[in-house]
Amino acid sequence: MAAAPDGGGPGPAAGEPLLQRRDSGQGSPEPPAHGKPQQGFLSSLFTRDRSCPLMLLKTLETNPYVKLLLDAMKHSGCTVNKGRHFSCEDCEGNVSGGFDASTSQIVLCQNNIRDQAHMSRVVTHELIHAFDHCRAHVHWFTDVRHLACSEIRAASLSGDCSLVNEIFRLHFGLKQHHQTCVRDRAVLSILAVRNISREEAQKAVDDVFESCFNDREPFGRIPHTKIYAQYAHRDFQNRHRYYSNI
Amino acid sequence: MSLSVTRGLDMAVAGSWQPPRPCEDYRAEWELCRSARHILHHYYVHGEQPDCRQWLRDLASCREWEESRSPEAQRSLCESEQTRVQAAQKHSLVWTLRQRPPADWNLPLPQERDK
Secondary structure, three states: OEEEOOOOOOOOOOOOOOOEEOOOOOOOOOOOOOOOOOOOOOHHHHOOOOHHHHHHHHHHHHOHHHHHHHHHHHHOOOOOOHHHHEEEEOEEOOOOEEEEOOOOEEEEEOOOOOOHHHHHHHHHHHHHHHHHHHHEEOOOOOOHHHHHHHHHHHHHHOOOOOHHHHHHOOOOOOOOHHHHHHHHHHHHHHHHHOOOOHHHHHHHHHHHHHHHHOOOOOOOOOOOOHHHHHHHHHHHHOHHHHHHOO | OOHHHHHHHHHHHHOOOOOOOOHHHHHHHHHHHOOHHHHHHHHHHHOOOOOOHHHHHHHHHHHHHHHHOOHHHHHHHHHHHHHHHHHHOOOOOOOEEOOOOOOOOOOOOHHHHOO
């Protein structure tokens, strides 16, 4: 599973433990064993965390990052169905969410998602993994460089490493700090789901960074704010005209 | 002259070529590029200031083409956009792209299959 570390708002700093579904033990990429059952979309409406489905719905309907990703995935043959491809669950640790490639499902950790903005960022992050899974043969479980690549892209393009979020994490840096954040968070995400050393994770990130940091699909740019995401969506919708006339 | 530019000229002769983007999109990109906020974002990512001049050149070419159907304006726009596309594609991908989406994308979840 590819995971989204928490942070990027008041609260836990980066470096806290990452996604582990309660019944998977190690945060491994294998499908979770039968333990605490996953909450279905409808049943979670009636629990104390029923805001997760409602926040998810609002994100899917209004967030420009997410709307572009959903459009791009539909164009690639992976139409996203809210009930099938999302699950609101309680998770161990401070992780916010994850993408389970074995089931093509995005897990949202309802006990750790703080507010609407956080929900939007987590959904964006996980949809980038899902988009990569849809458009490419990503060897999630057998090639740590592939995992690193998707984590680099997710950290860079979801807003995880925005200047504001880094300041909230008390990481103060300006000149090219975005790249430092992307590298660090990609390593954290890898360590959450792979039993490898930090050095191995760092090497994988370093090996693929140049290629994956510059792969800005489907945005075509780093969407620093919603305006950038709206422009990127506009360009995506215009792509036929664009490629027909260059 | 590149093949796509000659094809573009053929399209212009046939009356079917148009700028790759509406002219207002070039203006919007230029204004975004030169905004204080973008200068900050660009420095945060790349450690330097952005170069917004090409957006302004493209805006001028787009308007010139709209006014006079200038072949030079068309050529300029095509070359500019081809440069952008090539810049975005210059790094080889880590993975292989799929020809088809994953076969199991919409299969029922395991616990639903077991019911």
